[in-house]
Amino acid sequence: MKHKTYTEMSEPKRIGRRIFVRKVAVGTGAAMALPYIIPSSAMGRDGKVAPSDRIVMGLIGAGSQGTGDMHNFMSKPEVQMVAACDVDKTHRDAIKAAIDGKYGTSDARTYSDYREFLANEKLDAVILALPDQWHAIIAIACANAKLDIYGEKPLSRTIWEGKKIVEAVEKNGVIWQTGSWQRSEAHFHRACELVINGRIGKVRFVEVGLPNGNPATVSHPVQPVPEGLDWDMWLGPAPSMPYRGVCHWDWRWILDYSGGQLTDWAGHHIDIAHWGLGLERTGPVEVSGSGVFPREGIFDVPVEYSLHATYANGLFMHFANERQLPHGMGVCWYGDNGWIHVDRGNRLFASDPKILEEKIGDNETRLYVSNDHFQNLLDCVRSRKETITPCQVAHRSISTALLGEIAMLTGRKIQWNPDTQEIINDPVASRLLRRPFRSPWKLEGN
Amino acid sequence: MTKKYIKPLILLTLTGVILLATSCKQAPVSQAPYQALIITGQNNHTWQGSSPILKKILENSDLFSVDIIQSPEAKADMSGFKPVFSNYDVVVLDYNGDAWPAETKKAFEEYVSQGGGVVSYHAADNSFREWKEYNKMTGLGGWGNRNETDGPFIHWKDGAFIRDSTTPGIGGYHGAQQAYQVTARDTVHPIMKGLPRIWRHAKDELYSQLRGPAENLTILATAWSDSTKGGSNRNEPVLMTVTYGKGRIFHTVLGHAMGDSAYPSMECVGFIFTLQRGAEWAATGQVTLPVPDDFPQFNTESKWPQFRPLTLDEILANLKDYHPGDTRTNLQDLTNYIRKNYDGGEKYAHVESELLKFLEGTGSIDAKNYICHELSIFGTDKALPALKKLQKKEETKEMARMAIERITTQYTNE
Numbered sequence: 026m027k028h029k030t031y032t033e034m035s036e037p038k039r040i041g042r043r044i045f046v047r048k049v050a051v052g053t054g055a056a057m058a059l060p061y062i063i064p065s066s067a068m069g070r071d072g073k074v075a076p077s078d079r080i081v082m083g084l085i086g087a088g089s090q091g092t093g094d095m096h097n098f099m100s101k102p103e104v105q106m107v108a109a110c111d112v113d114k115t116h117r118d119a120i121k122a123a124i125d126g127k128y129g130t131s132d133a134r135t136y137s138d139y140r141e142f143l144a145n146e147k148l149d150a151v152i153l154a155l156p157d158q159w160h161a162i163i164a165i166a167c168a169n170a171k172l173d174i175y176g177e178k179p180l181s182r183t184i185w186e187g188k189k190i191v192e193a194v195e196k197n198g199v200i201w202q203t204g205s206w207q208r209s210e211a212h213f214h215r216a217c218e219l220v221i222n223g224r225i226g227k228v229r230f231v232e233v234g235l236p237n238g239n240p241a242t243v244s245h246p247v248q249p250v251p252e253g254l255d256w257d258m259w260l261g262p263a264p265s266m267p268y269r270g271v272c273h274w275d276w277r278w279i280l281d282y283s284g285g286q287l288t289d290w291a292g293h294h295i296d297i298a299h300w301g302l303g304l305e306r307t308g309p310v311e312v313s314g315s316g317v318f319p320r321e322g323i324f325d326v327p328v329e330y331s332l333h334a335t336y337a338n339g340l341f342m343h344f345a346n347e348r349q350l351p352h353g354m355g356v357c358w359y360g361d362n363g364w365i366h367v368d369r370g371n372r373l374f375a376s377d378p379k380i381l382e383e384k385i386g387d388n389e390t391r392l393y394v395s396n397d398h399f400q401n402l403l404d405c406v407r408s409r410k411e412t413i414t415p416c417q418v419a420h421r422s423i424s425t426a427l428l429g430e431i432a433m434l435t436g437r438k439i440q441w442n443p444d445t446q447e448i449i450n451d452p453v454a455s456r457l458l459r460r461p462f463r464s465p466w467k468l469e470g471n
Numbered sequence: 472m473t474k475k476y477i478k479p480l481i482l483l484t485l486t487g488v489i490l491l492a493t494s495c496k497q498a499p500v501s502q503a504p505y506q507a508l509i510i511t512g513q514n515n516h517t518w519q520g521s522s523p524i525l526k527k528i529l530e531n532s533d534l535f536s537v538d539i540i541q542s543p544e545a546k547a548d549m550s551g552f553k554p555v556f557s558n559y560d561v562v563v564l565d566y567n568g569d570a571w572p573a574e575t576k577k578a579f580e581e582y583v584s585q586g587g588g589v590v591s592y593h594a595a596d597n598s599f600r601e602w603k604e605y606n607k608m609t610g611l612g613g614w615g616n617r618n619e620t621d622g623p624f625i626h627w628k629d630g631a632f633i634r635d636s637t638t639p640g641i642g643g644y645h646g647a648q649q650a651y652q653v654t655a656r657d658t659v660h661p662i663m664k665g666l667p668r669i670w671r672h673a674k675d676e677l678y679s680q681l682r683g684p685a686e687n688l689t690i691l692a693t694a695w696s697d698s699t700k701g702g703s704n705r706n707e708p709v710l711m712t713v714t715y716g717k718g719r720i721f722h723t724v725l726g727h728a729m730g731d732s733a734y735p736s737m738e739c740v741g742f743i744f745t746l747q748r749g750a751e752w753a754a755t756g757q758v759t760l761p762v763p764d765d766f767p768q769f770n771t772e773s774k775w776p777q778f779r780p781l782t783l784d785e786i787l788a789n790l791k792d793y794h795p796g797d798t799r800t801n802l803q804d805l806t807n808y809i810r811k812n813y814d815g816g817e818k819y820a821h822v823e824s825e826l827l828k829f830l831e832g833t834g835s836i837d838a839k840n841y842i843c844h845e846l847s848i849f850g851t852d853k854a855l856p857a858l859k860k861l862q863k864k865e866e867t868k869e870m871a872r873m874a875i876e877r878i879t880t881q882y883t884n885e
Contacts, residue, residue, distance in 0.1 A: 244796050264840075265869060269795070317768035320800045329769045348769070349668065435848065436764065436810040453813070456848055459880075461873035 079105040080406055084152045085139050085163055087111040087120040088273050090177055091154030094204065095120070097399045098152065098175070099127050104403065108134040110142040113273070114253025137255055139163050143170050150200075150406055153177060156276045157283045158263040161186035162462075165469050168193040173200040173406045175399070178292025179423035180416055182283070185459035187420040187427075188446060189468050194416050202402035202412040203419035205292045207369070208300065209398035215381075216356070216367035217301035222389045224380050225360030232357040233298050233344035234368075235290040238319075238328030239278050245269035245323050262462035269323060278324035284430045285326025286346065287316075291426030292419055295344060297367065298356045299425075300392065302340060305418045308425055308443035309334035309342070316433040332429035337443070344429065431457045505560040505754045507535040512542030513568020516594050521728035522565050524737050524778060525592065525746070529563070531779040532747040532760060545569055553578070560754035561588035564595035570602070580604045584716025588753030590746065591722040596681065597643065603684075608720050610713040611683035613643015622683040627656060627693045627706035634685065642682030646701025648727065650674045650772060653709055653741060657691045660712070661758035662721065662748045670767040672709075673774060675736035676727040679703040687714040692745075710745055712752070719756060721749030738774040741767045764807040783808055783822060787829050793838040802841055809849055823850065827857040836866055843870040847877040854878065 080103055084095045087109045098104045106127070109120040117135040124133035136142035143166060150173040153164060160181050167174055168190070180203065181187035194201050207213045220228060247267045250256040256268050263281040277283040299305040314332030318325060331345040347353040355368025363376035375381050385391065395401035395413040405412045424446070431454050432439045440449040448455045507529050511522040522539050529535040540554045550572050556562055556579055571579070583589055591609045599605040600615035611625060623636040653672045655663050672694070679696040680703050692710040696702030713720040725742045728734040736742055740763060748758050763780060767773040775781075781789070781804055789801040809826075812818045826842050834842075839861070846854045855878065861871035 246796065264873065266795075315768075317771045318799070318803060320771060320803065321798055323795045325799065328771070436807075453849055456877045456880075459877075461847070461876040463869060464872070 074103040076105070079103055080149045080403055081105050081107055081147070082150045082152065083107060083142065083146050083148045084109040084120065084154070085142065086154035087116040088154060091152060092120060092123065094152045094154055094175060094177070096123070099124070101400065101403060106133070107148070108136065108142065108146045110136040110139050112137055112255040112258045138258065139166065143167065148172055150174065150402070157182040157288065158281065159261050161190055161468055162262060162466060164190045165193040168197045168199050169469055171197055171199060173402070175202045175204065175402050176416065177204040178419060179288045179426070180292070180419040181423060183459050184424050184427050184446065186468070187423060189471065191416050191420050200402065200405045200409065200412060201416040202398070202405065203292060203414040203416060205296045205414040205419060206398040207293050207297055208413045209395040209401060211396070212371050212373045213297055213367055214392060214394065216365050216373055217297065218385050218390070218392050219380065219383060220301035220358045220365055221303055221392065222385055224383045225358060225365055226362035228302060228358045228360045229340060230359040231298050231302065231340065231342045232350050232352060233294045233342060234347040234350040234352060234354040235294055235344065236286040236354070237346040237348055238286055238326060239324065243322065245271055260463070262466035264463055271323065278326050280325050283326065284426065287327065287330050287430065288423060288426050291422050294356050295425050296414070296418070296422035298342060299422055301356070301358055304336055305421055308421050309428065309441055310337050310443065311335040311438060311440055312425070312428040313432050313438040314429055327433060330429070330433060332432065334425055334429070503530070503534055503536040505535050506558060507537045507561045507563055507750060508554060508556070508559040509537060509539045509563045509565055510542070510554060511539060511565040513545050513566060514594055515567055515597070517728050517730060518565055520734065521726065521737065524734070525563055525565060527778045528743050528746055529750055532751070534751055542566065542568065556582035556587060561590060561750050563590040563592060563750065565592050567594040567598040570599065576602060583608055583718035583720070586717035588750070589718065589720040590750050590753055591720060593724060593726045596722065596724065607684050607686055608713060608715045609683060609722055610685050610688040610711055611681035611708060613678055613681045617642035617682050619682070622685055624680050624682055625685055625690070625708060632690060640680070642680060643678060644680060645676045645678055646696065648674050648676050649700055651677055651694050653692050653694050654706070655692050657689060660689065660691055662712070662745060662752050663691050664758070665762040666766065667768050669769050670741050671770055671772050672725065672741050672767065673735040673739035673772045675725055677702060677707060677709070678724040679705065679707050681708070719753045721753045723749060733776070735774065738776050738778070739767065740765055740773040740775055743775055743778055764811060765804070783825055787825065790838045791834045793835055793841065795837055806845060809845055813849055819849070823854060827854060830857050830861060839867060840870045843874040847874040850874060850878045852878070
């Protein structure tokens with residue numbers, strides 16, 4: 026039998042249902058008012074966590090990112106990984122081996138259909154690492170199943186889908202952590218605290234450098250679907266297309282599944298730019314710009330893009346692929362008294378190095394601190410507090426990028442109301458706030 | 472500048488035969504506001520090919536009516552070569568050959584210094600090393616034994632132009648032909664406004680280490696001359712303007728044309744459009760032409776094989792047999808065309824009716840799929856009957872349904 030079900034699981038792994046406590050609390054509508062505190066004494070002295078205190082997790086989307094995320098969670102003693110779901114048998118076999126290898130057991134369960142996974146598994150939290158066309162459908166199904174979620178960025182493929190995820194998460198009172206892990210890196214946090222506390226003066230302009238597009242133009246002839254891959258299920262709500270060898274990883278170069286590097290990285294650097302400016306729960310009022318789309322091959326996401334967003338406070342953001350920007354990758358805020366540039370690899374620079382020595386006082390704006398992005402979710406699963414990157418925040422970083430995508434695809438300047446989340450006076454552009462799903466897929470409740 | 476309706480018209484045919492007609496027209500044929508004269512007839516390039524293309528390019532801007540004057544052939548008697556420069560708003564030089572008669576040179580100097588416009592195209596800056604005033608007009612030149620006595624080398628380095636008057640050496644050479652990036656160095660000049668900072672130019676020569684008096688010279692754009700392709704390892708000027716008295720000169724080194732086949736450099740939208748704007752600026756001191764949607768960008772070439780944007784009929788004909796994996800240029804041409812003509816009114820209504828005709832025609836399913844996608848964004852209720860018809864066929868059912876869903880759904884804040 027291909028997939029084991031819950032009833033087949035071996036007795037020692039039948040984990041105590043800590044989640045039960047939470048569900049009762051949520052059910053009374055008092056979840057946020059009843060902080061669920063685990064005293065440190067509950068942790069074993071040797072760092073081990075009693076099985077009854079473990080957070081039981083599963084994974085949907087066992088490609089490279091999902092596998093990496095899973096290993097990060099599995100390295101925490103308080104996590105018990107029990108099951109994974111993927112439409113590709115190769116992924117399923119590998120992920121089962123990884124889980125079983127970690128625990129020295131042979132009973133990790135795998136599924137090819139997330140609906141079966143959700144019906145059979147009794148989890149506390151789930152990792153979602155799917156191609157973007159699947160994000161909303163599965164995230165909402167998981168939220169409705171009352172699972173806490175570690176969801177990969179970007180939050181959604183369209184703004185409408187992102188709104189629906191936020192609604193489902195809020196309605197169900199589940200905890201959401203987005204894979205915007207840069208927030209849990211000290212130097213990004215430091216850069217944002219310096220900026221938000223005015224250490225470069227009033228910021229009027231910010232540059233956000235994202236990766237250059239993938240210019241690959243190799244031909245992709247129609248070919249047999251590899252054995253073990255459920256291609257129709259992989260496509261899901263995306264338009265039907267014969268298999269051309271573009272699936273894992275390279276899906277992000279096709280607009281039906283992704284917006285390319287722009288949307289893939291919005292949840293990193295646009296998110297950081299927002300964080301440093303206190304704009305993480307709002308959005309621009311105007312977005313415009315242009316992109317260059319490949320002229321050969323089947324990939325159709327922009328290989329070059331240069332976009333401009335204006336916020337209600339007058340702030341102007343230029344977000345573009347890195348080679349169009351003087352500082353390249355990362356975020357560079359320009360204030361009246363200097364600039365700060367931050368990027369991966371512990372890169373933090375300023376117009377005057379003294380700016381970076383500045384202390385931030387206790388009476389100033391202190392940003393959320395997380396030193397471990399995965400631990401932050403686990404802590405919040407217990408405390409029922411908001412994570413460092415809740416879905417409401419992730420929704421705003423990807424919305425900015427998606428408005429840029431709409432501006433590129435329509436060739437228009439987009440006027441946006443960040444409060445009502447509507448495009449103003451442009452029915453054509455408004456159509457791109459959402460995309461039609463292939464039959465029979467739809468969002469639960471819509 | 473006064474326009475005379477009576478002027479000698481020397482028309483050039485592709486075979487190079489000269490048709491000379493002293494026309495006595497009472498009114499200009501063209502509604503174009505400005506008159507341009509292309510001077511050609513001797514060149515180390517295939518002027519028989521390039522000059523008619525230059526004429527098309529200028530005429531396709533709807534700004535110019537264009538005459539071509541062909542000089543006597545090399546080593547022939549030049550004494551009768553006397554173009555009436557003052558009849559024109561801009562003189563386009565596609566000439567690299569024998570010296571003009573003194574009287575013609577003087578007339579040209581007067582024409583320019585009194586406010587005439589000039590476009591120096593490609594090898595025109597190779598011409599007339601001995602004619603000092605001409606070299607002041609082009610600013611930089613090459614070949615013809617030019618050396619340090621002709622003026623400095625100029626190149627861009629570390630954020631500024633280097634004017635090198637000390638290094639001796641010949642002026643002008645080039646490495647292997649290739650496609651290369653052009654980088655704007657002056658983004659506020661009217662010719663450059665709105666262009667990408669960097670764009671990819673189609674396969675061309677890249678003139679390197681030109682020398683000249685370089686007076687009143689503004690360098691608009693440079694290109695990296697790659698030593699691995701035989702270049703100079705310098706950022707070489709490729710687009711320039713010069714003022715000479717009251718005259719304005721636009722100098723493009725781009726547009727190499729040799730032989731009978733197509734000239735990729737001249738089909739490049741970057742070449743075509745900067746030439747059009749450069750000619751407009753030289754003629755009037757202003758630029759009105761808006762940047763085309765398909766101007767080449769960072770790493771993407773863009774060509775107009777007809778030296779103008781394609782018509783909708785041409786685009787749809789190119790799209791007819793589209794299958795994924797084929798070039799996407801035709802798809803993008805269609806998208807750009809729809810966008811440009813989306814006025815929410817008559818213009819778009821015509822476009823949409825042509826798209827709907829296409830859906831009922833014999834085009835490939837993948838082409839129809841693309842059109843359904845475009846209609847899903849731009850389509851109106853008028854597209855619904857044709858889409859509903861497609862919905863009845865298995866192979867087009869889903870694409871039609873998706874388009875209908877988008878057209879008929881209100882995406883308000885539900």
